[in-house]
Amino acid sequence: MTTPSQHRPAPPRARARRHRALAGAALLALTALLAGACADPEPPSLFADGRVAVGVKNDQPGTGQETSYKFAGFDITVARQVLAGVHAEPDFSSVPSQDRSTVLTHHQKDLVIATYSITDERMKAVDFVGPYATTSQGVMIREDEAGTIRSRQDLKHKRVCTWEGTTSGKELDKPAYDDIEDYPQQDASLCIKDLEEGRADAVSTDQMILYGFTQEKDSHLKVVPGILFGSSNEYGIAMAKGHRADCRRLRDALRAYITSTAWEQDFANSLPAIKEQEPHWQTDFKPSTESIDRLSCRDHPAA
């Protein structure tokens, strides 16, 4: 039942007030819509559906190796540990060294965790979370050559294999190493084959990778402890730019992982050869949290 007053038309002043209120609300809604349309669209989180496409190496025992469709190595362990910190799980697939940047910029992978060194140049193209490990560039030889190649001088006029898309090859191209006959191969496995079959006298890349090869069953290869090239490489987890919120979440997860005892355990499990042969492995290969803060989620390293 309605009262007579409900049927009575509203007075003109009340109607005008209502119209003004409606117009105001419409204007507000329109402004909000326009603001939303003009603002930079927030990209969806890489971890939103709990699965992350991770590019890894498949031919580097100890760091990233695929055997019977199963990936293993320190990179793989780091991926699992850090992604667990952001409640996501990795879907691994292999990526060649020379494609590590393009699979990210072309959105074919969400992350690349593939012994990928952080450089100023790469930081302009992709974002890094890291370092999760630090290593120097070294040299690996056949065990039967251990008596003849013991120092940098012994590499004069020797054929040293490196592979494309790595900082190691670029380092040996510097004039300081003109007396070394370095040559590039397409990937690590071809270099190892060349070394084993005598076409190369040595293979040079990061010691973490080299020690991984020496761990292989029936390996007759050896890392020469006294030979180091260039400055330390810092391995980072790479991702396409434009995901800084995800990057910072991953950085925090990595920082928590590095400061826990799990890092040492995982490193020693994946690369027992380093634990056996490098007495200071915990200080030489483990990065500091300060370096994580200075290199993660930036376009340029912070000093």
Place this chain on the structure above:
Amino acid sequence: MTAEDGDRQDRSAPPTRDIHNSPTTHGDHSIAANDIKNVIIRWVMHPSARWLPLLLACAGLVIAQALHPSGPFGQYLLCTVLAGVALVTAAVRVLIRRSSGVGFVGALSLVSVLATVGGWLAFQHGAAHADIDVTGQVVTAGTQPLDDAGNRSLVLTLGESALKEPRERLRLTLAIDDHDPSGPTCLHRTSATVYLVTSGVAAQEEQMHSGSTVDFALGARTGSVRIQLTLKTGRNCQMDVRAASAVLHDS
């Protein structure tokens, strides 16, 4: 009251004050003051005086610009504000109608002239104490890239020509970069010790990273500035060092 009474009252009442000329009623001092006042009023209201504050303000601006003042805009903020006030009030004075009150016209002219004078003084002060950018005049002596072994030092100098206008301090910002940006980065492991070794000034030592700034005291009259730089970086790192910014300034 009759009309005669009214006339009598009018005659006995003091005459109404003539603001333009009342020289005889309040003593000698008042006569002189009123004379001056009248002169000012005549000057202010004179048709040819309309343009004078604007011309003065414009002349000040043109001369200031012709002197090419150095230093950041912020140091000339007061000067700019006063110049704006001078120009606006002078423009209003020009545009104002003849019927406006003497007080208002006088105030506009006064404000414009005072703002012009104040702006000029502020400009002179700004120019005398302005920051001087001498980045391009820093000479780097030493072989680059620097490394962690035998080649860790270089010397940054500022010659007499850079220091011809005396300033009390030097604000120096360093840029340190990886020599090879495509190689592993060393920037986060690199720092530099800078040491001011200029005669007549107490030696000063500071630790710096890339992008950080130090502020050295230079003393009253420094003929040249010499800064010794020693780099500390990671093993086998090669770094390039340059002065990203060098600014002479007063405290």
